[in-house]
Amino acid sequence: xxxxxxxxxxxxxxxxxxxxxxxxxxxxxxxxxxxxxxxxxxxxxxxxxxxxxxxxxxxxxxxxxxxxxxxxxxxxxxxxxxxxxxxxxxxxxxxxxxxxxxxxxxxxxxxxxxxxxxxxxxxxxxxxxxxxxxxxxxxxxxxxxxxxxxxxxxxxxxxxxxxxxxxxxxxxxxxxxxxxxxxxxxxxxxxxxxxxxxxxxxxxxxxxxxxxxxxxxxxxxxxxxxxxxxxxxxxxxxxxxxxxxxxxxxxxxxxxxxxxxxxxxxxxxxxxxxxxxxxxxxxxxxxxxxxxxxxxxxxxxxxxxxxxxxxxxxxxxxxxxxxxxxxxxxxxxxxxxxxxxxxxxxxxxxxxxxxxxxxxxxxxxxxxxxxxxxxxxxxxxxxxx
Amino acid sequence: xxxxxxxxxxxxxxxxxxxxxxxxxxxxxxxxxxxxxxxxxxxxxxxxxxxxxxxxxxxxxxxxxxxxxxxxxxxxxxxxxxxxxx
Numbered sequence: 001x002x003x004x005x006x007x008x009x010x011x012x013x014x015x016x017x018x019x020x021x022x023x024x025x026x027x028x029x030x031x032x033x034x035x036x037x038x039x040x041x042x043x044x045x046x047x048x049x050x051x052x053x054x055x056x057x058x059x060x061x062x063x064x065x066x067x068x069x070x071x072x073x074x075x076x077x078x079x080x081x082x083x084x085x086x087x088x089x090x091x092x093x094x095x096x097x098x099x100x101x102x103x104x105x106x107x108x109x110x111x112x113x114x115x116x117x118x119x120x121x122x123x124x125x126x127x128x129x130x131x132x133x134x135x136x137x138x139x140x141x142x143x144x145x146x147x148x149x150x151x152x153x154x155x156x157x158x159x160x161x162x163x164x165x166x167x168x169x170x171x172x173x174x175x176x177x178x179x180x181x182x183x184x185x186x187x188x189x190x191x192x193x194x195x196x197x198x199x200x201x202x203x204x205x206x207x208x209x210x211x212x213x214x215x216x217x218x219x220x221x222x223x224x225x226x227x228x229x230x231x232x233x234x235x236x237x238x239x240x241x242x243x244x245x246x247x248x249x250x251x252x253x254x255x256x257x258x259x260x261x262x263x264x265x266x267x268x269x270x271x272x273x274x275x276x277x278x279x280x281x282x283x284x285x286x287x288x289x290x291x292x293x294x295x296x297x298x299x300x301x302x303x304x305x306x307x308x309x310x311x312x313x314x315x316x317x318x319x320x321x322x323x324x325x326x327x328x329x330x331x332x333x334x335x336x337x338x339x340x341x342x343x344x345x346x347x348x349x350x351x352x353x354x355x356x357x358x359x360x361x362x363x364x365x366x367x368x369x370x371x372x373x374x375x376x377x378x379x380x381x382x383x384x385x
Numbered sequence: 386x387x388x389x390x391x392x393x394x395x396x397x398x399x400x401x402x403x404x405x406x407x408x409x410x411x412x413x414x415x416x417x418x419x420x421x422x423x424x425x426x427x428x429x430x431x432x433x434x435x436x437x438x439x440x441x442x443x444x445x446x447x448x449x450x451x452x453x454x455x456x457x458x459x460x461x462x463x464x465x466x467x468x469x470x471x
Contacts, residue, residue, distance in 0.1 A: 205395075
């Protein structure tokens, strides 16, 4: 049913419909409205789940690890420093192959303290082994939760998943969102059937000790599961489209990319701005297109190489920076295009800590890219430097 | 041992874990020099040295971690630690 609702509340509705049995989270701006809404559902019997209140994000994800290993569908949500505090548990959850789903309302990392949006938090978690989905709008943020559970819980995958959407820009914005009925949600997402679970009658331990003869192979198997996830995501996304009319089978989406000379690569809510800017640039005769990355882990290397093979130049927008190097997406897009003749890839770090990115900024970046100027921060206020 | 997804394991015995791969130096027993005193078997922290039918002593290389205690304490210097290539 179409509802006019805040992004956080749409996500909370989606989570409720996924029927998590255990929720543990610690409130942190701009994620708070999600967990407030879920606590309200549990308190008012709209969701039959155990809501474990904890003293920190470290405890929240730890509670989820135990609950997931015990065979429960589990959920958490966080952002920024909260995700950083979960860091060591994130690696363990992935290594134990627990299909926990966690929402990230993307926010900048301190210091300096900033509650505003960029993607540094989840991008910094890219190596932990979690699947990572990124949303352009609240509809996508909502729908991706169903897909995340479906893929994470697939026995051939068994990896946790992050569903990321831009803090405030999406989480606190009202948009019309089509929310599934419980019957539809149940049809798409059956009950969690773990491959193995903690059981006192049949004891098992998770994430045991691996000597140097085995550790490398465990990491290799996790990497293989990540790569297998591409097909599982495609299948789960297609099934969602067949049932509900919104197809998420593609890990990346092109917008006016077929005949583009300049391609922009971006993730998250910025893609909407980019599409509007592209429409205006096209009206002025510039052949510009967009490749939107929906799935960052597993990284769609081959898909990007194929979609960008024909363009002259690529401008990659990064709302993150690996300090001392470059934006994460730019590095990976360049890797995807390595060996493809005649395509120049330039990265632009922008929008950090909630700095607005407008259509005119996108146009300016395309102009810079056409001149071969890039691999830089964009939009610096020189007067304060 | 085949890998279990998520390094999940059912309860087992310490004996299931072959620790021989930890070894860098391998004790080689020279039965010519051995006086059959059994000191090596008594001292072995891994408990992996057994008496043969002839009364000599041999380690179980599946478990011997190569600590070298037997070689140091052997009164006849009948045990030599040799670096192992793997």
